[in-house]
Amino acid sequence: MTRIGGAGELFGTNGVRGIANEELTADMALNLGRVIGTMRKGRIAVATDARISSQMLKCAVLAGITSVGSDAVDLGVAPTPALQYYVKETNATGGVIVTASHNPREYNGIKFVHSDGTEFTREMDEESERIYKSKEFRTARWNEVGQIFSSECNRFYIDGVKERVDVDLIVSRKFRVVVDCGNGAACFTSPQLLKELGCEVISINAHPDGSFPQRNPEPEEKNVGFLKEVVKQVSADLGIAHDGDADRATFVDEKGNFISEDVMLALMAKYYVTMKGGGKVVTPVSSSKCVEDAVNGAGGEIVYTAVGSPVVVKVMKEVNAVFGGEGNGGLIFPEFQLTRDGAMSAAKVLELMASEQKPISELVKDIPKYYTLKEKLPCRDKLKLLTGLKEEFPKANFTDGARLDYDDGWILIRPSGTEPIVRVFAEAKSPDKAKELLEKGIQSVKKILG
Numbered sequence: 100m101t102r103i104g105g106a107g108e109l110f111g112t113n114g115v116r117g118i119a120n121e122e123l124t125a126d127m128a129l130n131l132g133r134v135i136g137t138m139r140k141g142r143i144a145v146a147t148d149a150r151i152s153s154q155m156l157k158c159a160v161l162a163g164i165t166s167v168g169s170d171a172v173d174l175g176v177a178p179t180p181a182l183q184y185y186v187k188e189t190n191a192t193g194g195v196i197v198t199a200s201h202n203p204r205e206y207n208g209i210k211f212v213h214s215d216g217t218e219f220t221r222e223m224d225e226e227s228e229r230i231y232k233s234k235e236f237r238t239a240r241w242n243e244v245g246q247i248f249s250s251e252c253n254r255f256y257i258d259g260v261k262e263r264v265d266v267d268l269i270v271s272r273k274f275r276v277v278v279d280c281g282n283g284a285a286c287f288t289s290p291q292l293l294k295e296l297g298c299e300v301i302s303i304n305a306h307p308d309g310s311f312p313q314r315n316p317e318p319e320e321k322n323v324g325f326l327k328e329v330v331k332q333v334s335a336d337l338g339i340a341h342d343g344d345a346d347r348a349t350f351v352d353e354k355g356n357f358i359s360e361d362v363m364l365a366l367m368a369k370y371y372v373t374m375k376g377g378g379k380v381v382t383p384v385s386s387s388k389c390v391e392d393a394v395n396g397a398g399g400e401i402v403y404t405a406v407g408s409p410v411v412v413k414v415m416k417e418v419n420a421v422f423g424g425e426g427n428g429g430l431i432f433p434e435f436q437l438t439r440d441g442a443m444s445a446a447k448v449l450e451l452m453a454s455e456q457k458p459i460s461e462l463v464k465d466i467p468k469y470y471t472l473k474e475k476l477p478c479r480d481k482l483k484l485l486t487g488l489k490e491e492f493p494k495a496n497f498t499d500g501a502r503l504d505y506d507d508g509w510i511l512i513r514p515s516g517t518e519p520i521v522r523v524f525a526e527a528k529s530p531d532k533a534k535e536l537l538e539k540g541i542q543s544v545k546k547i548l549g
C-alpha cells in the first residue's frame with residue numbers, strides 16, 4: 100500500500116476558485132489569462148461551464164492570453180473533459196476551463212490544462228502562482244498580440260468516447276436511461292452520446308442554466324431525488340447525474356436506489372483490473388475501503404494519494420495505472436484520457452452492464468459493504484486545524500489532512516481545497532460504529548477550532 104501526498108495554495112486541489120465577482124474577479128481572471136499565455140506560448144483553448152459569471156470571466160481570460168502574444172481558441176460551453184480531449188488531440192499548447200465544477204451557484208473557478216490534456220500538476224500550479232504574484236508576464240507589441248479563434252469540441256469529444264467503448268454491444272441492449280444534466284455543461288454532450296449508444300433517453304434538467312434552478316450542482320444523493328423518482332416511474336435501466344462541468348457522474352439503479360460513489364469506483368476498478376489481468380489502481384485516502392477490497396480481490400494493487408484529481412493523475416502516470424478515480428463520481432479511464440470523465444463513465448457503465456447482461460443492482464452486490472458517513476463544518480483557519488490535529492493525533496497519517504485508522508474503521512479530517520470548510524469522513528463495517536467515529540471526528544474539529 101503506497102501513500103503519496105500533495106498540497107496547494109492560491110491554486111487549490113482543482114485550480115483557483117472563489118465567489119464570482121467578489122473573490123474571483125475579472126481582474127484576477129485577466130491576470131490568470133496572462134499567466135497561462137506566458138507559460139504556454141502558442142494556441143490555448145478556452146471553454147466554460149454554464150454558470151452566470153462564466154462568460155464574464157472567460158472574456159477576461161481571453162484578453163489576458165492574447166495580451167501576452169498567445170492565440171486563443173474559444174470553445175464556448177463544454178464539459179471539462181471535452182476541453183481536455185480537444186487540447187490533447189489538437190495542436191493546442193494548453194487549455195483553460197472556467198468552472199467551479201460541483202461548488203454552489205455563486206462560485207466560479209479557473210483551471211489550467213497542460214498540452215497533453217491533463218490538469219496542471221502541483222509544481223505547475225506553484226510556477227503559475229509565482230508568475231501571478233510577480234507579474235512577470237510576457238509583453239507583446241501592438242502588432243504581436245494574439246488572435247481569438249472559435250471552434251467546437253463537443254461533437255469531437257462524443258466521437259472520441261464512442262471510439263473507446265463497444266458501441267455495438269451497448270446498442271444491442273437497447274437500454275432505457277434517465278440522465279440528469281444538472282443544467283450544466285453535460286446538456287451539450289451526454290443526452291446525444293446516450294442516444295448514439297442506442298439508448299432510449301429521458302433527459303431532465305437538460306437546458307443550461309447557471310442559476311441551477313432545480314438542484315445544487317453536486318450530484319450527491321440528497322440532490323438527485325427527482326432523478327430517483329423518474330427512474331422508477333419510467334422503469335429505466337439506469338439513472339445518471341452530472342455535476343456542473345460534467346467531469347463527474349453518479350448513478351441510480353433500476354429500482355431508483357442511489358449507488359454510492361465509492362461503490363461505483365470499486366465496481367469499475369474491479370472491472371478494469373479483471374480485464375487487464377491485474378495492475379495498479381490509484382485513488383485518494385478519502386476513498387472507501389471497499390475500493391481496496393475490490394481491487395485486491397481481483398488481483399490488483401491499490402495506491403493511495405492526497406485528494407484531488409491532479410495528484411491522482413500524476414501518480415497514475417508514475418505507476419502506469421490501469422484505472423484511477425475519486426470517491427465522488429470522478430472516474431479516470433487512462434486508455435482515453437487522464438482526467439475525470441462523466442460521459443466516459445456513463446458509457447463504460449453501460450458497456451459493463453451489456454457485457455455481463457445483468458442489471459446494475461446485481462453488479463454492485465459483489466462489492467464489500469461498508470458504512471460511510473460524511474460531514475462538512477465551517478473552517479476559516481485551516482492552518483490552525485492542521486496544527487491542532489498533529490498535536491492531538493501525532494500518529495495519524497497526514498498524506499492529506501489527518502487519517503486515523505482503527506481496527507474496525509477509520510476517520511479522515513481534511514480541510515477542503517476549494518471552500519472554507521473541513522470535511523470529516525468516517526467509515527466502518529456497522530452503521531453504529533461509523534456514526535461513533537464521525538462524532539469523534541466532529542468533536543475533535545470543534546475542540547481545535549474553538
